[in-house]
Amino acid sequence: MSGHSKWSTIKRQKEANDAKRGALFTKLGNQIAVAARSGTDPATNSALAMIIDKAKKSGMPLSNIERSVQRSADKSATQVEEAMYEGYGPGGVAVLVEVATDNKNRTLPEVRTAFSRSGGNMAEPGSVAFQFSRKGVVRVKGGGDELELAAIDAGAEEIFEEEETGETVIQTAPGDLAKVRDALKEADYEVVDAELTYEPNSTIEISDAETARKIIKMMDALDELDDVAATHTNFEMADSLNLDQ
Numbered sequence: 025m026s027g028h029s030k031w032s033t034i035k036r037q038k039e040a041n042d043a044k045r046g047a048l049f050t051k052l053g054n055q056i057a058v059a060a061r062s063g064t065d066p067a068t069n070s071a072l073a074m075i076i077d078k079a080k081k082s083g084m085p086l087s088n089i090e091r092s093v094q095r096s097a098d099k100s101a102t103q104v105e106e107a108m109y110e111g112y113g114p115g116g117v118a119v120l121v122e123v124a125t126d127n128k129n130r131t132l133p134e135v136r137t138a139f140s141r142s143g144g145n146m147a148e149p150g151s152v153a154f155q156f157s158r159k160g161v162v163r164v165k166g167g168g169d170e171l172e173l174a175a176i177d178a179g180a181e182e183i184f185e186e187e188e189t190g191e192t193v194i195q196t197a198p199g200d201l202a203k204v205r206d207a208l209k210e211a212d213y214e215v216v217d218a219e220l221t222y223e224p225n226s227t228i229e230i231s232d233a234e235t236a237r238k239i240i241k242m243m244d245a246l247d248e249l250d251d252v253a254a255t256h257t258n259f260e261m262a263d264s265l266n267l268d269q
Contacts, residue, residue: 049088050250052079054124056092057104064093070202074218081217106253109135110152113144114238115230117259118155120222125251134249142242156222156256160201162194165214178207191216195223224258231262240267 056079059072066073072093079089095104107128109121119139125131136146159181164171167185175183175194182195196204198220205218230236239259246255 047248047250048082049079049084051124051253052082052084053088053092053095054104054126054251055253056089057095058106058124060093060096064097071220074202074205078217078219107131108149108153109146110149111139111144111146112152113139113142113242113257113259115228115232115235115259117228117230117239117257118152118224119144119243119246120153120156120256121246121252122254122256123249123251124253127251131249131251134251135246138245138249139242142245143238144242153222155226155258156224158198159221159223160196160198160204160218161221161223162196162201162205162208162218163189163216164192164194164208165190165216167192171208171213174208174211174213175204178204180204221254222256224256227258227260229260229262231265233265233267236261236265236267 052075055075056072059069059075062071063069064072066076076089076093080086104124104126105128107123107125109123109132111119111121113119121135123131123135139146162175162180164175167190171192172183175192179200180194180196184193184195185191186193194204194208201218201220205215209215230239236259239257243255243257246252
């Protein structure tokens with residue numbers, strides 16, 4: 025069974041409270057431009073459809089979305105590239121950083137600095153990624169046995185209920201993400217989010233408050249970079265941990 029790091033839960037709560045819209049729209053625009061390379065019609069490009077749906081829920085204006093889609097076809101525009109950076113943080117936690125950037129010479133030093141200032145360090149390609157598996161993740165409002173059975177029937181691999189958000193997290197094989205999401209929508213469940221992500225194969229429990237603060241500081245620094253599309257880590261805070269003390 026793969027691990028389920030709650031960093032994604034913490035990050036979602038922070039985004040809801042602290043999101044800087046300009047920076048958020050820049051990130052989403054870059055991800056839309058990358059996804060649109062495989063086709064500019066959301067009806068036939070499920071990856072594009074999902075990121076556009078996320079952008080709309082975040083309040084991104086339709087005009088911004090349309091410009092981002094067309095950017096992929098504009099040969100005169102600076103093209104956005106995808107890259108993956110790997111590293112380790114305080115406590116030896118593993119970190120993957122997905123970026124969508126039009127200038128890797130700018131992005132790489134920014135990512136390296138975010139790691140080093142919080143006691144982390146970047147690693148060689150492939151030395152961290154093997155600790156994660158590519159998964160589809162669908163978040164649905166609510167929980168219960170009926171939802172779990174519907175998710176299993178649709179093709180879910182693993183299911184977690186999060187008390188903090190009141191959501192059910194459903195993991196799928198990457199190729200089944202759109203199918204599971206659509207099946208749950210058709211069954212009248214409220215799909216909060218659906219995306220491809222990297223889930224840790226196992227998690228590292230952090231029980232020391234100071235180490236946890238350093239990890240969160242590092243992850244925040246990475247997430248605040250405009251070119252960073254997503255971050256993934258394998259740390260899990262111990263239930264007894266109190267960061268307020």
